[in-house]
Amino acid sequence: MARALEPQRRLLAVYTGGTIGMRSEQGVLVPGSGLAAVLRSLPMFHDEEYARACGLPEDTLVLPPAIPDQRVIYTVLECQPLFDSSDMTITEWVQIAQTIERHYGQYDGFVVIHGTDTMAFAASVLSFVLENLQKTVILTGAQVPIHALWNDSRENLLGALLMAGQYVIPEVCLFFQNQLFRGNRVTKVDSRRFAAFCSPHLPPLAVMGTDVTINWELVRKARGKAQLVVHSSMERDVGLLRLYPGIPAALAMAGAGIVSGFDMTSEAALAKLSYVLGHPGLTPDDRKELLARDLRGEMTLPTGAERRPSLSSSALGRGLTQLLTLSQGQTSQRPQGAALSTQEADAIREALVPSLACAAAHAGDLEVLQALGDLGSDLSLESFNGQTPLHAAARGGQPGAVTMLLRRGVDVDPRDEDGLSPLLLAVKGRHRGVIELLRAAGACLSLQELEDAGTELCRLAARADLEGLQSWWQAGADLSSPGYDGRSALLVAEAAGNLEVVTFLQNLKGGAGVQAPGPATL
Numbered sequence: 001m002a003r004a005l006e007p008q009r010r011l012l013a014v015y016t017g018g019t020i021g022m023r024s025e026q027g028v029l030v031p032g033s034g035l036a037a038v039l040r041s042l043p044m045f046h047d048e049e050y051a052r053a054c055g056l057p058e059d060t061l062v063l064p065p066a067i068p069d070q071r072v073i074y075t076v077l078e079c080q081p082l083f084d085s086s087d088m089t090i091t092e093w094v095q096i097a098q099t100i101e102r103h104y105g106q107y108d109g110f111v112v113i114h115g116t117d118t119m120a121f122a123a124s125v126l127s128f129v130l131e132n133l134q135k136t137v138i139l140t141g142a143q144v145p146i147h148a149l150w151n152d153s154r155e156n157l158l159g160a161l162l163m164a165g166q167y168v169i170p171e172v173c174l175f176f177q178n179q180l181f182r183g184n185r186v187t188k189v190d191s192r193r194f195a196a197f198c199s200p201h202l203p204p205l206a207v208m209g210t211d212v213t214i215n216w217e218l219v220r221k222a223r224g225k226a227q228l229v230v231h232s233s234m235e236r237d238v239g240l241l242r243l244y245p246g247i248p249a250a251l252a253m254a255g256a257g258i259v260s261g262f263d264m265t266s267e268a269a270l271a272k273l274s275y276v277l278g279h280p281g282l283t284p285d286d287r288k289e290l291l292a293r294d295l296r297g298e299m300t301l302p303t304g305a306e307r308r309p310s311l312s313s314s315a316l317g318r319g320l321t322q323l324l325t326l327s328q329g330q331t332s333q334r335p336q337g338a339a340l341s342t343q344e345a346d347a348i349r350e351a352l353v354p355s356l357a358c359a360a361a362h363a364g365d366l367e368v369l370q371a372l373g374d375l376g377s378d379l380s381l382e383s384f385n386g387q388t389p390l391h392a393a394a395r396g397g398q399p400g401a402v403t404m405l406l407r408r409g410v411d412v413d414p415r416d417e418d419g420l421s422p423l424l425l426a427v428k429g430r431h432r433g434v435i436e437l438l439r440a441a442g443a444c445l446s447l448q449e450l451e452d453a454g455t456e457l458c459r460l461a462a463r464a465d466l467e468g469l470q471s472w473w474q475a476g477a478d479l480s481s482p483g484y485d486g487r488s489a490l491l492v493a494e495a496a497g498n499l500e501v502v503t504f505l506q507n508l509k510g511g512a513g514v515q516a517p518g519p520a521t522l
């Protein structure tokens with residue numbers, strides 16, 4: 001996803017209207033046609049000599065070289081009619097998406113020239129309508145027409161063409177005043193200053209100064225080779241209601257159901273609603289779940305909400321459970337269109353149960369774990385790397401899942417393909433509650449694990465990692481075990497001046513002993 005290095009990059013510039021090309025008619029600014037001809041006359045937008053040498057058609061222009069050995073060639077597609085963007089609706093934005101879809105194979109990237117008044121709405125809608133983008137799509141516009149002496153049209157359009165021509169940023173973006181924003185994060189904040197847009201909750205994806213700085217860590221990754229999908233069935237019947245102090249409950253339609261939008265802009269929220277409600281074939285629960293998910297980078301979920309979605313609440317989880325039920329002879333629950341024999345369903349069930357159980361155990365999804373157990377599934381089956389659901393629950397630090405699995409009688413000390421036990425995984429994750437449960441059920445570190453512990457203990461002592469040392473101690477490790485150079489954790493902590501660790505280790509030596517407590521009984 002770095003700078004694209006092909007000698008020629010081809011863009012489609014879709015000109016929808018807006019101030020950029022506006023002309024004055026009887027003192028009133030109206031969208032002006034013939035933008036390609038205007039650009040052709042400006043040397044910063046067109047290298048006539050190169051175009052003639054390549055035999056480029058009339059509607060196709062070429063930028064002068066920005067970097068050696070690369071040219072950005074662009075074709076201007078002028079919409080009929082041209083719009084003042086305040087007259088545009090979802091219908092026109094879906095048409096823009098369909099235009100991009102029709103030409104998707106022929107071009108390396110797309111620039112949409114749009115009026116600023118509704119550009120944030122347009123960018124939000126396009127971000128939901130266009131799924132699985134592998135190419136850059138940039139909306140841009142201007143506050144002052146390109147014909148004016150002092151204007152922002154030229155630098156905005158040139159910047160957008162250069163960004164789309166030189167970089168693969170597979171998102172719907174908005175370029176304005178040297179900044180490239182994620183399209184569904186922006187809002188228009190000024191109608192007079194050139195800096196018309198801001199992205200209140202996400203820094204720009206890129207900034208053009210003397211150099212171009214791209215914040216690659218923010219740029220969304222393309223999903224493999226997934227095909228572009230254009231979702232044209234957007235619900236039009238959506239609205240915005242602003243909350244204010246003292247708003248009557250009836251107006252807030254209390255009871256209609258509220259799904260948090262976190263830090264979404266109102267433009268993105270409206271577009272998302274339109275997309276989710278217009279998506280055919282979903283239940284109300286599916287729609288609620290989609291609304292709560294970050295679909296196109298439009299919102300930042302708080303850390304707690306980023307946990308894995310519950311398998312039981314997802315359509316996938318329910319579908320799989322239904323599928324698994326088939327092999328239990330409950331053919332009446334067979335979903336419409338499913339035509340699996342019992343043997344086929346059994347084979348699928350056997351293949352899916354270990355991974356499903358591990359995923360549920362890791363996420364602490366007791367409902368799914370319980371459902372799998374109730375189906376008669378063996379909850380000690382190993383997944384692809386030899387890990388059992390107990391390994392997964394220990395790694396995920398899920399005491400509830402550990403307790404449920406132990407109550408179902410699974411082996412407390414299984415080893416995966418690398419010889420790791422659930423107890424060791426819990427120690428590495430510092431999951432003290434899980435360590436306690438496993439020890440109480442009789443889990444022990446192996447001789448090899450105990451032998452290897454010395455070096456790890458010294459490393460923890462050097463970093464003053466008291467919690468790590470306590471976890472090992474709780475799991476039964478001998479904290480006086482020497483590291484690879486023969487020194488104990490205590491010596492290392494003393495040398496490093498880690499007093500808290502020194503005190504902890506000395507107390508163990510003097511009182512409870514450096515040797516951990518033995519396993520108790522459950």
Ligand code: ASP
Pocket residue numbers: 017018019020083084085086114115116117118141142143
């Ligand atoms: N009214 C114009 C439009 O949105 C304003 C602009 O382009 O800045 O089309």
